Amino acid sequence: MKPLSHWRNWFAVHLGINQDRKLAVYFDLLRSVSLRDASYWLQVIFSAGIATLGLVLNSPAVIIGAMLISPLMGTILATGLAFAAGDLVLAIRAVVSLNLSCWVAILFATLLISILPFKELTPEIAARTNPNALDLVIALFSGALGAIATCKEPKGVVTSVPGVAIAVALMPPLCVVGYGIGVSQSLDFSEGMRVAGGGGLLLLTNLSAITFIAMLIFLLLNIDTPEVKEQVRQWHHQDAESRRVQILIERFPISNRWEVIGSLRSRLFVILVPLLVLLIPLSRALGRLEQGIVVQQRENQIRQVATNLWRQDFSEQPDGELRSYIDQLSSQEQQGRLTLRLTVFTRQFYSEAEQQTFTQRLSDRLNRPADNVILQLVQIPTASSEALAMLLEDSVSEQTAAESRPLTVAEARAKFLQTTDAALQSLTLPPPATLVRYEVLTNVAEPLKIRLIYLSEREIEADGKNLLRGTIRERLSFPTATVELERLVSAPAPLTLGSNQVSLTAEQKRTLGPVGQTLERYPNLSLRIVSKVNEKELFVDLEDALDLHQQRFEAIKAELTAQWQISVDRLTLVKGQNTSQSPQVGFRFTLTPSVAEAETPKVNPKN
Incomplete structure (x- = not known):
């Protein structure tokens, strides 16, 4: 059986990476961690500014521009190379440079957010606050391609570098952390910390995954050959920053045991532990995403079954004339009980017996106990079957006409209020709070604000408020909506x-x-x-x-x-x-x- 070194050399040769290229890559990554490179720090600051403004303006094009600059990519790959080669000097320099770069970007983003007059949680920001295990997989693939693209001669593979920078997206999560800190200091501490935590989790996911996969790629490419190591050792002695790091290392007794603690097994352990720890919240987030998709599919199935049942058995009279038409249908499942809200235009009201019959048949088709299915039927009277036919005809042609005819302001307002009302009508507050009403406010600076007015002897606790905000945003499918809670004192001054x-x-x-x-x-x-x-x-x-x-x-x-x-x-x-x-x-x-x-x-x- 051929040794591992043979396959490492075979892999490098077939990728066109010779000894000279290995040395050039090593030196390029060594130079990328220099703290004295003013152009690097300008790239960090400017890309952080571009990404922050792109996130706040909800502009994907601007965010992509910040991704393409990608100043942190070289530092992260240098960290992976240090773990692969066991280069302690490079590892210390890369980690220090990476930490300083992250904090510079975060602080600059926080400064921008504190200056801006608006701090709206845009969809681009919200999308980076709930990472899951799929983001880890994306970072692994992107980091692998980034490491290979760095090692290859800049020929055809250079076309993949922009794609790698966009896929890895290192700067936007940093700026999301800065945005969250800025919001926590000026508007809402708990909400800001939630956003900062989500962005930080995505950032750590990308950093850990790229460092790990870069380490594996550099190991496979056998970039740390004895000849390369000897050249690097001489370079460290000549470089002022590396010499200072070497002097610092020699002051600690642990440096004498580096051959033991710096073994490949130890290095793999150090880089794998953060990945395994991050997998816990990422897997839970993926589970919640999967659960949400399953719930949505189940709700779609329930609505489809209920619609078909109504049209087949209840929408027509015995003589075949149209009796009713479904205007709105929504469902909600809580604690095993299914609540179906049905709004129909009808020329003849449905009796309690007919409603019970519909509930029974629906529960049979859904294989549920009849007691666990609740029908809330809103009946809107209309004069004749001709009017119903017109409504039905309008509904059939509505989808095809929607693209050709834009909604009027009145239609858009009515549809918006109906959607909001359907989403919030069953909202319950933690006792002793009682919902008095809610208000919907919109303007140019703040696209959507929901204000809940509730009656209570005391304020709802912070955790309860955060849970309510999340529930409302989820029901509205509007993650950037601003939710305010206003308390009415139930017992005013006597x-x-x-x-x-x-x-x-x-x-x-x-x-x-x-x-x-x-x-x-x-x-x-x-x-x-x-x-x-x-x-x-x-x-x-x-x-x-x-x-x-x-x-x-x-x-x-x-x-x-x-x-x-x-x-x-x-x-x-x-x-x-x-x-x-x-x-x-x-x-x-x-x-x-x-x-x-x-x-x-x-x-x-x-x-």
Whole structure:
């Protein structure tokens, strides 16, 4: 059996890499880690600036321009060469240069983000915050081609170098880290750190994978021949930076054991450990991606089965006339229960029995228990079957006409609100928070902002807010949407009254003002007015005390109806326990029952 060195030489010869080329490649990579090369640092800064602006502007062309500069590629390949050849001096210089380069790029990106007036999380940024195991495979392939392209003579293979630079994409993840740090310092700490962590994971994945595969390629090419090593040893003695590193190494006793700890097995272990550690979060991310695809496929199948069932058995009357047409259909599965939301135009409402029949047949086709399938049917009446036929005809031709006729502003607005409403209608908040409504705001600087207004005694915790933001972005399929949460205090400041006081002073009316403003702004809120009398207030019997409660309630009701036009149906008197302190009137907001049970909150689009 032929030795390994034979196959290494065979591989190098068939790639056209001779002894002179090996030495030239080694020296080129040695020069690439110099800290005194001003042009290198200018490339790092300028490419970081281009990549950062391209990410913020969501411009793939600009980002590709930053990738093509690719100043870090030589330093990473030098690290792989150092591991392959066991060159401790080159390894130290390459690692130091790589670390400094990364921090320069990150700090410059952070500086740019802090200066920019807008910090929108664009799709180009979001795409680099959730790496998975496939990104590791891409980095391995790209690093292998990059190492081979570096070793080959610059002939035909030079055409692959731009592709390698784009595929590896070293600078954009660095700038995503800088973007996240900039956002965490100026806007949202938790969101910024999440983005920075995702970009950092992608960066470490690329660095580790490229270094590992470059090491293997250089080993296969037998680039560390004795002749090359001797030339490199002389070069280290002559180069000022290498001499300083050698002097530093000789000061440590561990340098005497380098032959043992610097063996090929030890070097492979050092480079494989980070890869194996990174595989844990990357594999989990790939699993989540696969799970999301499976869920999407299952939802598509459910919608297809439900649509076919409705059209076959429920869309026509016994005489063959068209009875209904499906306008919207969506499904959501939580805790094993399937909720199907169906909106139809119909000339005749479907009875409860018909809806139960549809649910039963659908559950049979899906092989699910009927109790686990819930139908939420919204029926929109229409006058005749001709109108339904027109709707159906419009829906058939809608796809072909969509490309030729752009949507009007009104159509786009209606479609946008319907999509948002369908995505958020079943949103639940962590208790004791209750959703009052949500608002949709759009403008040029901020493409989409969702503002949730919720009623609660306390703020939702940071983890809960982050989970809600992620859920909303996922439901909207809009990873760059800005989600704000605004709390309404469920118990505003009470009114302190004097003994036997039944009318409001000017100061007390001003205190009552914010309560009236809240009721006016949110018509789906009601107000419980809790009256507490003092034990020493002058009343003869229980009826006098009850009358005192009622008189104070009437005074507050009169103020709210006169100044804020609040309906009396939204005001409720609650007689509280007596108190030994000053008499008080407390307030507590609640959701109006008819509104709280509605399927969807109110949407307020704003331009």
